[in-house]
Amino acid sequence: DGGITQSPKYLFRKEGQNVTLSCEQNLNHDAMYWYRQDPGQGLRLIYYSQIVNDFQKGDIAEGYSVSREKKESFPLTVTSAQKNPTAFYLCASKQGASNSPLHFGNGTRLTVT
Amino acid sequence: AQSVTQLGSHVSVSEGALVLLRCNYSSSVPPYLFWYVQYPNQGLQLLLKYTSAATLVKGINGFEAEFKKSETSFHLTKPSAHMSDAAEYFCAVSPNTGGFKTIFGAGTRLFVKA
Numbered sequence: 001d002g003g004i005t006q007s008p009k010y011l012f013r014k015e016g017q018n019v020t021l022s023c024e025q026n027l028n029h030d031a032m033y034w035y036r037q038d039p040g041q042g043l044r045l046i047y048y049s050q051i052v053n054d055f056q057k058g059d060i061a062e063g064y065s066v067s068r069e070k071k072e073s074f075p076l077t078v079t080s081a082q083k084n085p086t087a088f089y090l091c092a093s094k095q096g097a098s099n100s101p102l103h104f105g106n107g108t109r110l111t112v113t
Numbered sequence: 114a115q116s117v118t119q120l121g122s123h124v125s126v127s128e129g130a131l132v133l134l135r136c137n138y139s140s141s142v143p144p145y146l147f148w149y150v151q152y153p154n155q156g157l158q159l160l161l162k163y164t165s166a167a168t169l170v171k172g173i174n175g176f177e178a179e180f181k182k183s184e185t186s187f188h189l190t191k192p193s194a195h196m197s198d199a200a201e202y203f204c205a206v207s208p209n210t211g212g213f214k215t216i217f218g219a220g221t222r223l224f225v226k227a
Contacts, residue, residue: 004156006156009154031213033215035217040122040219040220041219042203042217042218042219042220043157043203043217044217045214045215045216048213048214050213058214090156090157092156092157094213096213098145098207098208098213099145099162099164099207101147101159101162102147102149102157102159102205102215103159104149104156104157104158105156106154106155106156107154107155107156109154
């Protein structure tokens with residue numbers, strides 16, 4: 001079945017450590033996205049990529065970094081510069097046109113203590 | 114800039130009652146509109162989408178939504194709630210002038226009482 005795989009589902013880190021969240025898709029979609037979800041705030045866009053080797057900052061990119069070396073993969077690194085990293089992180093992809101819906105992974109819940 | 118507002122962070126209905134979740138958008142040009150559903154600790158699933166064809170859009174699980182340009186609204190309804198409808202629902206907009214960004218509302222959590 002085609003879809004998006006995020007791993008791990010739960011991740012625990014100590015403050016000051018960088019951590020990388022994995023996102024892999026086999027839908028052959030060009031565009032991929034990272035959203036952060038906090039209670040009562042909906043989904044906020046961190047980074048997105050329209051094509052391999054290219055990506056753009058979203059609304060809350062500070063403290064995060066991404067890479068897009070392969071079409072299938074869009075890993076997100078949460079750096080120690082992110083002041084409040086504990087959240088639920090969602091990866092998504094879509095075909096490319098504005099009227100195409102997003103396809104989501106099942107998320108990674110990151111807890112930093 | 115586009116934005117989307119969902120009225121009511123929590124909605125509670127009885128099983129069998131009408132479900133109405135409200136969504137209003139702000140855009141100079143009518144955008145593409147989507148409703149997604151999220152069950153606990155999962156990603157979002159598409160319920161339905163409006164892409165400037167019919168104004169009444171039917172989705173999965175008996176849900177439908179009506180696009181009203183004059184009211185800049187895209188409310189989600191279901192005639193009869195089921196316990197399995199309890200989840201969080203998100204309205205989202207995407208520009209129809211090109212672009213890759215989708216903007217989400219804050220979400221509405223639906224509770225269904227037996």
